Amino acid sequence: xxxxxxxxxxxxxxxxxxxxxxxxxxxxxxxxxxxxxxxxxxxxxxxxxxxxxxxxxxxxxxxxxxxxxxxxxxxxxxxxxxxxxxxxxxxxxxxxxxxx
Amino acid sequence: xxxxxxxxxxxxxxxxxxxxxxxxxxxxxxxxxxxxxxxxxxxxxxxxxxxxxxxxxxxxxxxxxxxxxxxxxxxxxxxxxxxxxxxxxxxxxxxxxxxxxxxxxxxxxxxxxxxxxxxxxxxxxxxxxxxxxxxxxxxxxxxxxxxxxxxxxxxxxxxxxxxxxxxxxxxxxxxxxxxxxxxxxxxxxxxxxxxxxxxxxxxxxxxxxxxxxxxxxxxxxxxxxxxxxxxxxxxxxxxxxxxxxxxxxxxxxxxxxxxxxxxxxxxxxxxxxxxxxxxxxxxxxxxxxxxxxxxxxxxxxxxxxxxxxxxxxxxxxxxxxxxxxxxxxxxxxxxxxxxxxxxxxxxxxxxxxxxxxxxxxxxxxxxxxxxxxxxxxxxxxxxxxxxxxxxxxxxxxxxxxxxxxxxxxxxxxxxxxxxxxxxxxxxxxxxxxx
Numbered sequence: 288x289x290x291x292x293x294x295x296x297x298x299x300x301x302x303x304x305x306x307x308x309x310x311x312x313x314x315x316x317x318x319x320x321x322x323x324x325x326x327x328x329x330x331x332x333x334x335x336x337x338x339x340x341x342x343x344x345x346x347x348x349x350x351x352x353x354x355x356x357x358x359x360x361x362x363x364x365x366x367x368x369x370x371x372x373x374x375x376x377x378x379x380x381x382x383x384x385x386x387x
Numbered sequence: 388x389x390x391x392x393x394x395x396x397x398x399x400x401x402x403x404x405x406x407x408x409x410x411x412x413x414x415x416x417x418x419x420x421x422x423x424x425x426x427x428x429x430x431x432x433x434x435x436x437x438x439x440x441x442x443x444x445x446x447x448x449x450x451x452x453x454x455x456x457x458x459x460x461x462x463x464x465x466x467x468x469x470x471x472x473x474x475x476x477x478x479x480x481x482x483x484x485x486x487x488x489x490x491x492x493x494x495x496x497x498x499x500x501x502x503x504x505x506x507x508x509x510x511x512x513x514x515x516x517x518x519x520x521x522x523x524x525x526x527x528x529x530x531x532x533x534x535x536x537x538x539x540x541x542x543x544x545x546x547x548x549x550x551x552x553x554x555x556x557x558x559x560x561x562x563x564x565x566x567x568x569x570x571x572x573x574x575x576x577x578x579x580x581x582x583x584x585x586x587x588x589x590x591x592x593x594x595x596x597x598x599x600x601x602x603x604x605x606x607x608x609x610x611x612x613x614x615x616x617x618x619x620x621x622x623x624x625x626x627x628x629x630x631x632x633x634x635x636x637x638x639x640x641x642x643x644x645x646x647x648x649x650x651x652x653x654x655x656x657x658x659x660x661x662x663x664x665x666x667x668x669x670x671x672x673x674x675x676x677x678x679x680x681x682x683x684x685x686x687x688x689x690x691x692x693x694x695x696x697x698x699x700x701x702x703x704x705x706x707x708x709x710x711x712x713x714x715x716x717x718x719x720x721x722x723x724x725x726x727x728x729x730x731x732x733x734x735x736x737x738x739x740x741x742x743x744x745x746x747x748x749x750x751x752x753x754x755x756x757x758x759x760x761x762x763x764x765x766x767x768x769x770x771x772x773x774x775x776x777x778x779x780x781x782x783x784x785x786x787x788x789x790x791x792x793x794x795x796x797x798x799x800x801x802x803x804x805x806x807x808x809x810x811x812x813x814x815x816x817x818x819x820x821x
């Protein structure tokens with residue numbers, strides 16, 4: 288029987304790795320992947336707490352987070368494709384100006 | 388211990404995959420490492436009793452979303468587009484410091500027990516009251532002075548009512564009056580381990596002079612094996628009874644006792660009963676050790692009416708064997724079937740579906756609308772706008788109208804003021820030769 292704390296700690300570590308990816312990588316696609324990693328870490332914590340308190344609502348929230356993540360990825364990747372088409376680059380440091 | 392070892396291995400792989408995702412130069416490698424991470428998280432979901440979410444994780448995350456990522460990476464040829472820029476050089480040490488600080492704070496908070504994990508909230512007890520006392524007549528049911536149901540006749544049951552945990556006073560008043568037929572106090576504990584915490588109070592027995600007794604039975608509404616039902620029997624008849632399966636009518640050798648010698652006031656739970664089991668040949672009989680054949684036993688009540696007595700899959704059924712008074716004053720056994728759906732297994736698809744289609748229907752619809760909007764948005768964003776103007780029918784533009792060019796050549800106006808159609812001047816008749 289693994290303690291809930293262990294799962295929450297693992298989830299915190301994964302979340303931080305995702306946050307570091309968002310801050311340090313400059314490739315917009317990798318940035319999105321890091322956001323997915325963070326969402327996954329949050330999901331893991333939700334499932335661990337659902338087991339701890341024996342409540343299925345936590346699972347339901349994970350379900351909703353998955354749906355939102357799918358929508359977010361669809362829109363985000365479409366934006367990346369649109370930006371790449373005009374700028375020929377997806378380096379986010381080159382996108383800090385609000386120019387065409 | 389096996390679980391701990393598995394957790395350490397799988398968690399280690401998950402963290403390693405996440406780190407490799409961050410460090411790898413090639414975006415395709417990053418995506419593949421992220422898939423490994425998602426698979427590890429799905430395995431952890433399985434360890435946390437969430438099989439449905441584990442499958443969703445594989446299908447939606449590792450399948451659909453990551454395929455989308457890989458498509459976009461390969462479509463844009465963006466595998467190696469991460470040359471470090473000179474701007475924002477201060478960001479990397481700052482990010483590392485902030486991450487370390489957050490990990491430290493979260494780690495201390497989690498490991499030092501600052502997160503309260505010790506007090507799972509208790510489920511309130513649910514109580515229903517069954518009226519199986521033949522002499523009491525219709526009653527009003529009160530719990531802690533609050534009316535739960537009025538005019539409950541013998542052989543009927545109230546619905547489940549959620550009550551506060553602790554001692555509860557149950558009063559059965561003769562219908563329409565404040566005269567208590569029976570009053571009793573039961574102790575209902577809250578529970579934090581089970582999905583449902585149900586109790587049944589059964590008023591049974593008694594006669595014209597003595598009040599009925601009340602027995603409290605804890606309902607077992609927990610998950611049943613697939614395609615089976617759980618059947619419990621409460622004996623509220625004044626004598627001990629048998630539950631006998633008589634098999635085919637003509638063959639006395641296939642008669643068998645399913646449960647024997649159920650004492651008055653006792654509850655017996657049968658082994659899981661298959662959903663296809665027919666109750667047509669089942670009957671409650673009196674206990675008579677002197678009888679040679681089971682078919683000699685005196686049948687109290689038969690379960691041969693398939694409209695009333697059926698085995699419903701995934702249900703927890705409590706059969707209360709009570710008594711009812713005939714017109715001549717004698718007693719006859721009557722069986723009250725109380726069928727309830729068993730709680731769906733924790734983390735399985737049916738338990739999530741039950742919540743999704745009852746309490747969380749509106750958020751579910753909102754999510755569906757959001758996904759639809761995202762689909763439309765993705766199509767609009769990636770729709771290739773044509774910056775090249777479309778080839779139109781370019782008319783040749785002439786500086787002077789055509790009619791004036793003709794005018795210049797023929798020497799007079801080809802347009803008459805009243806008629807806008809250009810005309811050539813009338814031909815002069817040629818002089819004839821004769």
